[in-house]
Amino acid sequence: FSLNHFPCGTTLLTIYKETKSIRWTIISFLVSTITGIIVCFIVAQGVRFLMY
Numbered sequence: 001f002s003l004n005h006f007p008c009g010t011t012l013l014t015i016y017k018e019t020k021s022i023r024w025t026i027i028s029f030l031v032s033t034i035t036g037i038i039v040c041f042i043v044a045q046g047v048r049f050l051m052y
Contacts, residue, residue: 005036 007015007028016025 005033007032 012025012029015028016022019025
């Protein structure tokens with residue numbers, strides 16, 4: 001999860017400064033966070049499936 005989670009504050013600030021859009025800043029936060037959660041869920045379920 002730590003390799004694929006929400007970006008740090010500095011990254012979000014840089015995205016906001018470059019795009020001048022709060023929308024793209026929020027989208028970049030949500031996409032990376034949701035992707036991290038989904039990947040962790042899939043890996044955890046895969047390990048549980050293989051353990052039985």
